[in-house]
Amino acid sequence: MKNIQKIMLPLNGTSNAEAALATGLLFARQFGGHISALHVRADSRDVAPLAGEGLSGAMVEEMMSAAEREGARRALAVREIFDRFTASNGVTxxxxIPPFHGNPIGTATASFVTMTGREHEVVTFRARLSDVTVVPHPDSGEEVSSSETLHAILFDSGRPVVIAPRQPPATAGRRICIAWNGTSEATAALHHILPWVSEAEAVRILYSGDYQRRGPEARHAAEYLAIHGVDADLVEFSNPEETVGAALLAACRAFNADMLAMGAYSHSRLRQLILGGVTRHVLENAELPVLMSR
Incomplete structure (x- = not known):
């Protein structure tokens, strides 16, 4: 069964775009799927309410024109990256909507669409009808909107999100770690990672007393995977000199993992953003694709 067929890939800018495309292509070829690349241009009319008082109509018009030019420039740059990537990798x-039902395993197709609107809304709505969304790594600075979009997808799409690493990965989904803490978020990640673990070479469930919450224990998660024909080993990770997030990523490196699945934001989003936490540390420091679910 081809579980992963539509891989949505929002491209806001050029930063980390190629690594995200490479990650999406690994998944698409693994399942014979389709990459649906999307670029959302901001509506220049949204600039007017932000202009503030004291500006003449001509000044507002110039701001809108400047926003339109910048939007066109960014859209062109993103499309050039997409075209160059698909051409160099032999992607049709x-x-x-591809004119057939799926691709042969080992191959992939791709499409590119530009839409106008609020990025977090457009991407989230389209993510709801995708099997998985792969987002470029949300670096701080120029890609702030991408991070905002990531939060929106996690909270409102109901679908899994894979955060691509900063550098194109050589493999993804062959050696998989699953971070388990018994929460509903971890449960969602466990369900969403099934297509990958069903074909993986090795699967490891990582747990920690500092990470565990009220809910099923790691051994119960392993039993669930076993029913699906997946043999996963259990490893407790901890390091008193590191945060939980750092210890989790260290355990992934020790396993030579090329993909991590975990629940996102076990506490409130506001608390996570202010105090940090496991989710934020992994987002900022992971060097492998990370599937997150809410």
Whole structure:
């Protein structure tokens, strides 16, 4: 069964775009799927309410024109990256809906669509009808909007999100770690990672007393995977000199993992953003694709 067929890939800018495309292509070829690349241009009319008082109509018009020019420049740059990537990797570019039901395993198709609107809304709505969304790594600075979009997808799409690393990965989904703490978020990640673990070479469930919450224990998660024909080993990770997030990533490196699945934001989003936490540390420091679910 081809569980992963539509891989949405929002491209806001050029930063980390190629690594995200490479991650999406690994998944698409693994399942014979389709990469649905999306670029959302901001509506220049949204600039007017931000202009503030004291500005003449001509000044507002110039701000809108400048926003339109910047939007066109960014859209062109993103499309050039997409075209260059698909051409160099032998990926057939089609319309948003490929003219057949799936691709042979080992191959992939891709499409590119530009839409106008609020990025976090457009991407989230389209993510709801995708099997997985792969997002470029949300670096701080120029990609702030990408991070905002990531939060929106996690909270409102109901679908899994894979955060691509900063550098294109050589493999993804062959050696998988699952971070388990008994929460509903971890449970969602466990369900969403099933297509990958079903074909993985090795699977490891990572747990820690400092990470565990009220809910099923790690051995119960292993039993669930076993029913699905997946043999996963259990390893407790901890390091008193590191945070939970750092210890988790260290355990992934020790396993030579090329993918991590975990629940996101076990506490409130506001608390996570202010105090940090496991989710934020992994987002900022992971060097492998990370599947997150809410």
């Amino acid at each position: 570019v089609t319309g948003p």
